[in-house]
Amino acid sequence: MAESLQSNKRLPVLYSFRRCPYAMRARMAINQSNKTVELREVVLRDKPSHMIKLSPKATVPVLWLENGNVIDESLEVMAWAADYANWASFPLKTFDSDLISQNDTAFKFHLDKYKYPNRYPNSNALEHREAALDILRGIEASLKNNWLGGRRPSFTDIAILPFIRQFRGVDAQWFDNLKNIPKVILWTNRFLDWEGFKSVMIKYPQWKPGDSVTTFGVTSF
Ligand SMILES: N[C@@H](CCC(=O)N[C@@H](CS)C(=O)NCC(=O)O)C(=O)O
Incomplete structure (x- = not known):
């Protein structure tokens, strides 16, 4: 080197x-x-x-x-x-532009208002938590495999999971015990355990x- x-x-x-x-x-x-x-x-x-x-x-x-x-x-x-x-081993190109733009706009908007209530004194953090959760319910329906793109993390997984990690991080115990998004919970925790994530932290x-x-x-x- x-x-x-x-x-x-x-x-x-x-x-x-x-x-x-x-x-x-x-x-x-x-x-x-x-x-x-x-x-x-x-x-x-x-x-x-x-x-x-x-x-x-x-x-x-x-x-x-x-x-x-x-x-x-x-x-x-x-x-x-x-x-x-x-490409042979990593379907990085699998790209769901709708999910990514939903993440970067609506989800990020609600995440910030839930995560930083002091910055937004006129907002109701729990209402924003609920709105963000609604988005995760939609992702729950898209998760057919371990990752959105299949058996390996895709471009879309990598693009949005750092934000879902932040959402979980506000109250991980609450998140991990949610009843209606079991696949999202497993997916998020799989991400936290994934070497590709840990190695960049x-x-x-x-x-x-x-x-x-x-x-x-x-x-x-
Ligand atoms: N649209 C930009 C957003 C990047 C962004 O907002 N990064 C934050 C940190 S997470 C930042 O640098 N904020 C500037 C600051 O806090 O001074 C991107 O996707 O790269």
Whole structure:
């Protein structure tokens, strides 16, 4: 690895934040592809000026490609990674755009109001929990196998499960004992146990300019 770093060619750089669900899905997709990136762990209240220069909207993840192009939407980072995926064993391309956009709009909306009641004093957290649960009841009906895409985690699973993990995390005991979404409960817990998830949750210190390169990606599975 040291040799390639000494050459002129640098790796693509991923600005990421460990606990961000958008960054998680980007990291999982990269980890399931045959790509390697340089990981730069961001602290949201102290973002690197280089990241903001690349992407003034200043959300993570941000991917800075070798050719200078910038990808600053997590689904697009996933799509970039998926082009290089090992299709034979990983159906990363299985893509349910309706489920993903429902997740990124309605589910995320209700999740935030349930998870952060202090930020939304005029909202009723439990009403939003119920609305989010209603969405999960719909997913319950779509879950025919261990994963939405079949026997292995698909693009769609990876795109939405980090958010369902957050929903569960507010009150895991309540979630795990819900009676009407048994498949969703098993699916969410299967995700938490999945090596492809656990391996992207390793902790890294905050990146600072001048730090040595932290490589990320290319796992065998
Ligand atoms: N649509 C963006 C959303 C990314 C996003 O909102 N990330 C959050 C962290 S989870 C963020 O960076 N927020 C900026 C901040 O908190 O300063 C994507 O999919 O990449």
